[in-house]
Amino acid sequence: MEKKVLKSKWNLTPEGWNLEGVPSSQDEKRYTQVGRSVPRIDGPIKVKGEAIYTGDMTLPGMVYGKIKRSTYAHAIIKKIDCCKALKLPGVLAVLTGDEAPNKWGIVPQAANETVLAVGKVRFYGEGVAAVAALDEETAEAALELIEVEYEPLPVLLDPFQSMERSQEVLIHEDSKGNIMHAGEQVYGDVDKAFAECEYVLEREFHTNYPQHGFLEPHSALASYDTQNGQLHLWASSQIPHYLHRQMSIVLEIPMNKIRVTLPTIGGGFGGKGEAAPSEFVACLLSRKVGRPVKVVYDRQEVFYTNKGRHPCHMKVKMGLDKDGYIQAVDFDNTLDKGAYSGWGIVVLFYTASMIHLPYKVPNARFRGRSVYTNKPSTGAMRGLGGVQPRWALECLMDEMAEMMGISPYELKLKNAIESGHTCINNMFVPHSEFKKCLETAVKKSGFLEKQGKLPFGKGIGMAGGYYITGTAYTLYQNYKPHTTVMIRVDTEGGVTLLCAAAEIGQGCNTVMAQMVAEELGIQYEDVHVQSGDTEIGAFDLGSFASRLTYAAGAAIKMACVEINQSLKETAAGMLGVRADQLVIKNHEIYSMYEIKKRISWEKAIEVYTSINGTLVGMGNFSPPRRKGIDIISGNRVQGANIGHSPTFGFSSQVHEVEVDVETGRIYVKKVTEAGDCGTPVNPMCVDGQVEGSIMFNIGACLYEDQKLDASGKHLNPNFHDYKTPTTMEMPEMDTNIVESYDHSAPFGVKETGEGAVQPTFPALTNAIYDAIGVRFYTLPITPEMVLKALKDKKEGEL
Amino acid sequence: MKKLIELDINDRIYEVAIDARDLLIDVIRNKVGLTGSKKGCGDGDCGACTVLIDGKPELSCIKLAIASQGKKITTIEGLVQEGGQLHPIQQAYVDHGAVQCGFCTPGMILSSKALLDRNPDPTEHYIKHELSGNICRCTGYKRIIEAVEAAAKVWSKEGVQ
Ligand code: FES
Ligand code: FES
Numbered sequence: 001m002e003k004k005v006l007k008s009k010w011n012l013t014p015e016g017w018n019l020e021g022v023p024s025s026q027d028e029k030r031y032t033q034v035g036r037s038v039p040r041i042d043g044p045i046k047v048k049g050e051a052i053y054t055g056d057m058t059l060p061g062m063v064y065g066k067i068k069r070s071t072y073a074h075a076i077i078k079k080i081d082c083c084k085a086l087k088l089p090g091v092l093a094v095l096t097g098d099e100a101p102n103k104w105g106i107v108p109q110a111a112n113e114t115v116l117a118v119g120k121v122r123f124y125g126e127g128v129a130a131v132a133a134l135d136e137e138t139a140e141a142a143l144e145l146i147e148v149e150y151e152p153l154p155v156l157l158d159p160f161q162s163m164e165r166s167q168e169v170l171i172h173e174d175s176k177g178n179i180m181h182a183g184e185q186v187y188g189d190v191d192k193a194f195a196e197c198e199y200v201l202e203r204e205f206h207t208n209y210p211q212h213g214f215l216e217p218h219s220a221l222a223s224y225d226t227q228n229g230q231l232h233l234w235a236s237s238q239i240p241h242y243l244h245r246q247m248s249i250v251l252e253i254p255m256n257k258i259r260v261t262l263p264t265i266g267g268g269f270g271g272k273g274e275a276a277p278s279e280f281v282a283c284l285l286s287r288k289v290g291r292p293v294k295v296v297y298d299r300q301e302v303f304y305t306n307k308g309r310h311p312c313h314m315k316v317k318m319g320l321d322k323d324g325y326i327q328a329v330d331f332d333n334t335l336d337k338g339a340y341s342g343w344g345i346v347v348l349f350y351t352a353s354m355i356h357l358p359y360k361v362p363n364a365r366f367r368g369r370s371v372y373t374n375k376p377s378t379g380a381m382r383g384l385g386g387v388q389p390r391w392a393l394e395c396l397m398d399e400m401a402e403m404m405g406i407s408p409y410e411l412k413l414k415n416a417i418e419s420g421h422t423c424i425n426n427m428f429v430p431h432s433e434f435k436k437c438l439e440t441a442v443k444k445s446g447f448l449e450k451q452g453k454l455p456f457g458k459g460i461g462m463a464g465g466y467y468i469t470g471t472a473y474t475l476y477q478n479y480k481p482h483t484t485v486m487i488r489v490d491t492e493g494g495v496t497l498l499c500a501a502a503e504i505g506q507g508c509n510t511v512m513a514q515m516v517a518e519e520l521g522i523q524y525e526d527v528h529v530q531s532g533d534t535e536i537g538a539f540d541l542g543s544f545a546s547r548l549t550y551a552a553g554a555a556i557k558m559a560c561v562e563i564n565q566s567l568k569e570t571a572a573g574m575l576g577v578r579a580d581q582l583v584i585k586n587h588e589i590y591s592m593y594e595i596k597k598r599i600s601w602e603k604a605i606e607v608y609t610s611i612n613g614t615l616v617g618m619g620n621f622s623p624p625r626r627k628g629i630d631i632i633s634g635n636r637v638q639g640a641n642i643g644h645s646p647t648f649g650f651s652s653q654v655h656e657v658e659v660d661v662e663t664g665r666i667y668v669k670k671v672t673e674a675g676d677c678g679t680p681v682n683p684m685c686v687d688g689q690v691e692g693s694i695m696f697n698i699g700a701c702l703y704e705d706q707k708l709d710a711s712g713k714h715l716n717p718n719f720h721d722y723k724t725p726t727t728m729e730m731p732e733m734d735t736n737i738v739e740s741y742d743h744s745a746p747f748g749v750k751e752t753g754e755g756a757v758q759p760t761f762p763a764l765t766n767a768i769y770d771a772i773g774v775r776f777y778t779l780p781i782t783p784e785m786v787l788k789a790l791k792d793k794k795e796g797e798l
Numbered sequence: 799m800k801k802l803i804e805l806d807i808n809d810r811i812y813e814v815a816i817d818a819r820d821l822l823i824d825v826i827r828n829k830v831g832l833t834g835s836k837k838g839c840g841d842g843d844c845g846a847c848t849v850l851i852d853g854k855p856e857l858s859c860i861k862l863a864i865a866s867q868g869k870k871i872t873t874i875e876g877l878v879q880e881g882g883q884l885h886p887i888q889q890a891y892v893d894h895g896a897v898q899c900g901f902c903t904p905g906m907i908l909s910s911k912a913l914l915d916r917n918p919d920p921t922e923h924y925i926k927h928e929l930s931g932n933i934c935r936c937t938g939y940k941r942i943i944e945a946v947e948a949a950a951k952v953w954s955k956e957g958v959q
Contacts, residue, residue, distance in 0.1 A: 049903075216838070
């Protein structure tokens with residue numbers, strides 16, 4: 001990058017000013033800590049094997065909990081007999097569903113899960129009883145001794161069949177038609193718009209059933225103090241707060257008697273974004289036996305209880321005018337909910353919101369329903385609600401560009417939104433460099449030179465995408481700030497950030513340290529981060545919806561204003577200058593006019609604390625709460641509060657593939673990506689998120705799919721039969737962070753954790769079309785499908 | 799019936815009472831107390847439990863503890879250098895951003911060490927091939943490969959062990 005050359009002989013620009021013409025993220029004068037690829041603060045302990053995960057912990061007197069699982073996918077529980085298990089030496093307690101019947105679920109209006117099945121099981125592997133024993137072997141042996149009598153019910157595995165047969169059998173008594181929720185959103189006059197369109201195309205798309213595959217299985221360790229009624233839970237969770245809340249509901253003890261602590265977390269990707277039975281079982285058993293109880297799932301249990309991505313059955317129709325501008329989108333979605341509601345309503349309406357960005361859509365209609373089936377529940381998985389509709393829409397646009405005889409790049413660029421865009425559903429985009437993403441990925445990959453011109457079997461495809469940077473609303477009715485941070489400064493502890501945010505591997509602790517250091521004028525290494533603890537940390541909603549960098553950034557900025565003001569006042573007195581003329585930078589406080597007047601930051605702290613004691617700054621963040629309305633009629637639209645975000649991240653990907661026409665195997669050779677994440681607080685971490693996202697969804701597009709047999713039994717509940725990408729499947733990856741600064745955001749930041757998964761499915765699917773001339777509308781695209789398609793194509797040509 | 803055996807882990811002899819069917823991973827984690835080795839699947843599919851046995855990477859979740867007697871076992875805790883310095887591979891993982899959640903990391907680093915011990919000047923393909931038994935769900939592998947390549951440079955120059 002070229003450095004700005006100052007014209008004047010003297011550099012008179014006061015330090016700390018943003019020099020016009022230099023993007024602030026790259027203005028070294030403005031930021032010293034933000035924008036640096038510093039190594040993660042938890043890197044060293046992780047490479048040494050010293051990081052403590054929940055499963056690594058032992059407490060004095062700790063015993064082990066295990067869960068007995070259903071061998072039916074849908075059945076009435078007639079009887080559970082635990083007598084024999086209780087008699088086994090070493091068994092301390094047995095737990096059944098009746099003992100904790102309160103329903104839990106992350107969306108309280110729809111909460112319908114219980115810790116262990118009550119009266120009925122709704123998927124294969126659902127927990128029916130649990131045991132606490134002195135060691136794991138005894139606990140396992142005890143499970144064998146528990147006798148459960150079932151009366152099997154018809155098993156419904158497909159959402160359409162589930163709706164059809166709902167007269168005959170209901171999965172939840174209170175959900176008519178086996179529909180968890182159905183909704184409709186209409187904006188503008190869709191039918192009229194279609195009638196006036198030059199090009200109209202409608203297609204059906206079907207997505208698969210992948211799961212997260214985080215490497216650390218769900219683990220929980222609970223310790224209940226029988227004397228004071230205080231419960232301490234260590235859990236591998238992304239959402240300490242929501243877990244805390246639900247624990248209080250299930251155990252019927254107040255939240256202030258429960259403390260949730262996150263040890264190191266081995267990945268989540270949404271799969272730890274709901275409470276898990278392991279956590280409830282550990283707590284309930286600990287309360288029962290008065291000793292600490294640890295529950296660690298084995299991999300099979302993770303598969304049985306996973307809350308993977310919703311299979312979606314989508315009908316999408318799009319209309320363009322003669323110049324290729326989108327006039328209308330009609331989207332019908334049937335989601336496979338699995339057994340319990342969880343994130344259900346939210347996911348349903350997220351898929352609805354996805355049609356409004358990153359292209360301008362003046363008329364839109366959504367109809368959707370989320371349908372119960374006898375499968376492990378679906379839930380939040382990286383890019384929640386976005387991945388499926390994005391795939392459909394971007395593939396459809398690729399096809400429409402072909403209809404028009406133009407490049408998909410031209411079509412997408414033409415319709416791309418820009419900064420300051422308000423969608424028809426009132427979603428507001430303060431800032432967008434989406435066009436820059438499209439341009440960068442296309443240019444760097446040579447897409448235009450290659451598309452349609454590569455030899456048979458080789459192909460290139462592109463797609464765009466976006467994602468939210470946090471939500472506008474909490475999942476239960478409340479208007480409290482979504483994040484609160486407390487920053488403590490004194491001569492003993494130095495600088496400590498206290499926030500209950502969840503470091504799940506994404507790197508938020510490092511990024512938060514960088515942001516605190518930036519604001520306080522110190523180095524990121526000077527900042528201690530105390531996160532993931534509901535008692536020590538100030539309130540935070542959790543790690544989901546790609547919200548943390550933005551939300552914590554805003555709260556940190558606010559907390560630091562308080563601290564800096566106090567320090568400046570102290571220093572002003574010492575230096576004999578006005579406090580508002582002071583600058584704090586690089587561990588120094590100095591006058592911006594008389595730069596000789598300076599003292600060290602540490603000295604100011606010392607003086608401040610010797611008078612007042614510890615210095616504390618509090619900050620919080622509440623997102624703008626826009627309403628979901630039709631902006632033309634002004635009418636409220638059901639479910640349309642979902643999808644709003646303080647700002648949005650954008651990205652584009654170009655995939656190059658080779659298809660082996662003999663074996664049907666698809667090799668992803670190269671991925672060129674360009675992302676608008678605002679200011680990259682830590683560019684190395686951003687790249688890591690993006691690369692991880694790409695591989696994650698290459699896996700889900702080509703290999704990953706959970707299979708159940710006709711009785712609902714999981715057929716591939718292990719990493720042997722459920723294939724995830726290895727190093728051998730890794731393509732060459734060229735990821736690019738486009739220049740971007742969102743003035744409405746703290747430090748100009750946006751999301752990066754989930755946006756980059758969005759374009760992967762469609763870019764890859766479009767590349768496969770370019771390679772072999774076949775469009776696929778079902779995922780995953782397996783070698784068998786490729787071979788069959790090639791055969792059909794050949795026969796068609798004869 | 800428990801049996802008393804000796805295991806040589808990171809150049810220290812541990813005496814442990816085990817059952818004949820006890821798996822090495824469980825003994826290392828629960829009896830010896832070295833929890834750096836992780837159990838991601840317990841089925842031999844993910845590589846998180848990788849340890850070095852006589853220098854060769856082995857999946858400790860499908861290996862009996864009893865069969866590991868008389869062999870030299872190295873776990874992630876055994877890689878730290880004198881004075882608590884990081885091993886060059888560990889350092890490379892930190893510097894290159896090859897660590898996210900860190901759950902795959904111990905196994906991944908030990909597989910990396912084994913491959914560099916065998917071939918200090920590996921091609922990218924060789925690295926990928928040798929690490930293909932270790933699943934990482936976070937990183938997309940790119941930075942892991944880069945870290946190994948960076949470590950290889952130090953390796954061949956300084957002849958690290
Ligand atoms: S835990 Fe041994 S291979 Fe997964
Ligand atoms: S860093 Fe999380 S699995 Fe590799």
